Amino acid sequence: MKIxxxxxRVIEGPHENVYVFEAPVRLWHWITVLMIIPLVVTGFLIxxxxxxxxxxxxxxxxxxxxxxIHFSCAMIxxxxxLMRIYWAFAGNRYARSLFLPAIWSIAWWKGLFRQxxxxxxxxxxxxxxxxxxxxxxxxxFVLFLLGTIVLIITGFALYAQxxxxxxxxxxxxxxVHTLFGDAQAIRTLHHLSxxxxxxxxxxxxxxxxxxxxxxxxxxxxxxxxxxxxFKTKGH
Amino acid sequence: MTETYYDLFRRQGISRRSFxxxxxxxAASLGLSKAGAAEIAKAMxxxxxxxxxxxxxxxxxxxxxxxIRSSHPLVSDVVLSMLSLDYDDTIMAAAGHQAxxxxxxxxxxxxxxxxxxxEGNPPLADDGIYCIPGGKPxxxxxxxxxxxxxxxxxxxxxxxxxxxxxxxPNPTQAVPVHKVVxxxxxxxxxxxxxxxxxxxAVVTYxxxxxxxxxxxxxxxxxxxxxxxxxxxxxxxxxxxxxxxEKFDDEGARMGYCLxxxxxxxxxxxxxxxxxxxxxxxxxxxxxxxxxxxCSEENFWDKGxxxxxxxxxxxxxxxxxxxxxDKIGLTAVAVTGAAVVxxxxxxxxxxxxxxxxxxxxxxxx
Numbered sequence: 304m305k306i307x308x309x310x311x312r313v314i315e316g317p318h319e320n321v322y323v324f325e326a327p328v329r330l331w332h333w334i335t336v337l338m339i340i341p342l343v344v345t346g347f348l349i350x351x352x353x354x355x356x357x358x359x360x361x362x363x364x365x366x367x368x369x370x371x372i373h374f375s376c377a378m379i380x381x382x383x384x385l386m387r388i389y390w391a392f393a394g395n396r397y398a399r400s401l402f403l404p405a406i407w408s409i410a411w412w413k414g415l416f417r418q419x420x421x422x423x424x425x426x427x428x429x430x431x432x433x434x435x436x437x438x439x440x441x442x443x444f445v446l447f448l449l450g451t452i453v454l455i456i457t458g459f460a461l462y463a464q465x466x467x468x469x470x471x472x473x474x475x476x477x478x479v480h481t482l483f484g485d486a487q488a489i490r491t492l493h494h495l496s497x498x499x500x501x502x503x504x505x506x507x508x509x510x511x512x513x514x515x516x517x518x519x520x521x522x523x524x525x526x527x528x529x530x531x532x533f534k535t536k537g538h
Numbered sequence: 539m540t541e542t543y544y545d546l547f548r549r550q551g552i553s554r555r556s557f558x559x560x561x562x563x564x565a566a567s568l569g570l571s572k573a574g575a576a577e578i579a580k581a582m583x584x585x586x587x588x589x590x591x592x593x594x595x596x597x598x599x600x601x602x603x604x605x606i607r608s609s610h611p612l613v614s615d616v617v618l619s620m621l622s623l624d625y626d627d628t629i630m631a632a633a634g635h636q637a638x639x640x641x642x643x644x645x646x647x648x649x650x651x652x653x654x655x656x657e658g659n660p661p662l663a664d665d666g667i668y669c670i671p672g673g674k675p676x677x678x679x680x681x682x683x684x685x686x687x688x689x690x691x692x693x694x695x696x697x698x699x700x701x702x703x704x705x706x707p708n709p710t711q712a713v714p715v716h717k718v719v720x721x722x723x724x725x726x727x728x729x730x731x732x733x734x735x736x737x738x739a740v741v742t743y744x745x746x747x748x749x750x751x752x753x754x755x756x757x758x759x760x761x762x763x764x765x766x767x768x769x770x771x772x773x774x775x776x777x778x779x780x781x782x783e784k785f786d787d788e789g790a791r792m793g794y795c796l797x798x799x800x801x802x803x804x805x806x807x808x809x810x811x812x813x814x815x816x817x818x819x820x821x822x823x824x825x826x827x828x829x830x831x832c833s834e835e836n837f838w839d840k841g842x843x844x845x846x847x848x849x850x851x852x853x854x855x856x857x858x859x860x861x862x863d864k865i866g867l868t869a870v871a872v873t874g875a876a877v878v879x880x881x882x883x884x885x886x887x888x889x890x891x892x893x894x895x896x897x898x899x900x901x902x
Contacts, residue, residue: 350846350863352798355781355789366779422880424887464804468753468763481754484699484835486805487848491862494847498866502873509877517888 306433309405310414313431318533321433323397323525331387332526338380339500345373346497374462381455397434401448404440411437431519431533442506450499457493461486543582543745557582564742567735567813568750569760581746588745589652591644591683592626595676596669596703596712597658600731601694602628607816608734624652627671638672645686653744654687656680656697660718661710668710677718684719689749691725691740692716695832698726698757705838716756723749726756730832733813736761755835757807766803766829769811772796790826800844801828808833 305315324332348369356363391399405411415437420426422438430436435443460479463472464486473480483489514522521532547557558579565574594602606629623630624644625637632640644652658676661668666675684690692715695701703712716724727740740758743750750758767773775781775795782789782796797804803811806829810821822829828844831837840848847861 352779352781355783355794356779358778360774360778360780363778363780367777369779424883427891464765465768468759468807470763477754484755485831485837485840487802487831487834487840488836490805491848494862495866498862498869501866501870505870505873505877509881513881513884517884 307410307414309408309411310437311400311432311434312410312414312417312436313433313533318431320533321531322395322529323434323531324529325390325394325398326529327386327390328394328398329526329529331383331390334383335380338376338383339504341372342376342380343497343501345369345376346494349373350494377455377458377462381459384451384455400434400440401443404437404444414438415441429518433531439510442503446499446503447507450496450503453496454493454500457489457496460489461493541587542584543587544579546587547582564739567739568743578742578746585745588741589624589644589648590626590655590741591624591641591652591687592628592655592657593676593680593683594626594628594671595656595658595660595680595696596710597694597696599628599657601657601696601737602626604731604734605693605737608738624648641683645683649686651688652686653689653691654683654722655691655693656715657693658696659700659703659712659714661703661712662718663709663711668712680715680718684722687722689723689725689744690715690719691727691744692756693727693737694732695728695730695837698728698833699835699837701730702838724756725749725752725758728757728762728833728835729808732833733761733809733815735813736809761809761813762807762833764807764809766806766808766811766823770803770823771811772823785826793826796823796826796828798846799828800842800846802831802834802837802843803829806831806834 304313304317304319306312307314352366352369356365388402391402414430414432417426417430418436418438421429456476456479459472460476463476463479465471466473468477479489480486483492511522511526514520515524519534521530521534525531544557548554558575561579561582562572562575565572565578568574570577592602625641627637630637630640658669660666660675660677660680662677666677669676671679692698696703696712697715700708700712700714703710704714716726725740725744727737729736736758739761740750743758743760750760753759753763767776770776772793772795775793776797780789780792780794781798782794783798784790785799795801801823803823810829811823814821814824830843831840834840841861842848845861847863
């Protein structure tokens, strides 16, 4: 099987199964999924808390629990993300594609437009891709990766506000406050970046299933067993 | 001038006991140890009074109004004389040419030794003609006086951040003091106005130890390192999930947390919830209104005081209360609709190509 450099397009058969996503990548993917769901739910609740509950404040701690879930999931989300960055260095070439779209390569740009034309119904036959196709890479880089980085940095900056200036988490994230000037701006950016992730999720889930059904290779099962299998074997 | 603060206090009939009380209270409010009180007392007894020039740019005089109402034990008589306020065009006795002469004299006499306190800020547009004290643009006066100053205090949000006159679209190009005075240490004491006790404590610290430890944004750490929210007495209601929904509901009567009606306490760095106002009587949240974040940068540009998320779109783009939520939900909805449309089109294309394939196969 011949694969085009940078774009990951299969130029020539025979199509063989490729081990694309190694175990740490898959593990990271599903941890992230599991964390994003409670993060979004509790995030919305923190932005607009549920109706008040009565009683003595001494005996209730509801909102604090909501925030605690948010913070805990954010910690796991971040640790998994850091592990994922490590794996970009330690893992196979497909572990890097999220972080490094090959925008310097002409083949990559051609691949991006091939896929774009295919999605616009201007090109009939889909191509086969081993890793992420260039269009998917772009979406993941801009919406997911940048969104995640902004979310983590702004999130920790907001979390750091529990510490005084120059102590605790503020030592590491005080610069964010200096950069933006006021915490209201950080709050807004954190909120908006969450929507980048939501938009990404909508497209990502749709595309994964669409490609699985209509494309030439497996997509959904690849994130489970790591193997990209091609439906057109042999040629 | 060799008169010390202590001499002055005694001259004004203040007993040594009250003087020491003042020292220990100031030390306590600065978060210093017991030894701090002695150090302050010593500085007040031995160091000559600190000459201060107090300039007024574009401002509303609320800082001065706050300052002269500081409730420290000796304040009623002494705060004004504690600083050797050599020039303050709002409250000095001299006026007109005499006042300007006084300014020249002070600069000459205490060259490199006086503190410049600035209330308000300079507008830069059209060579600064939007603020003309004494016949000259304020920005020139500021540069001139700052040149020989030891340090600069930016009183209030105007001098520290820009405040209302620097709010969008800022037609006079009002800028905070540190944008004009770049070669001197600038101590920012933001707030609209700052807390009077904070103002006097900063001055006391300056006299005793020199420039106070500042945070990354140039504010004295002892008063601005924590949020209103961190020391708010309504914090237990926040953690409990007990919120005021409307200003006339049961929660408001019960004194619940004002987070949902736009309290900016969680994003505002100031000492209101500990020092409070009017001799510690109250502060906005205690009187039932959310914090408006007056000591934060850009607070006029962050939309309603009663909304949790600030307005981020300009007027005309979805109304003045278009918040991040509206933008985000629209983006998600548009994407969702696009996905559904694309899925439908894909299904149609596939079935049509399948049927044409079938026809081809049938022909063969």
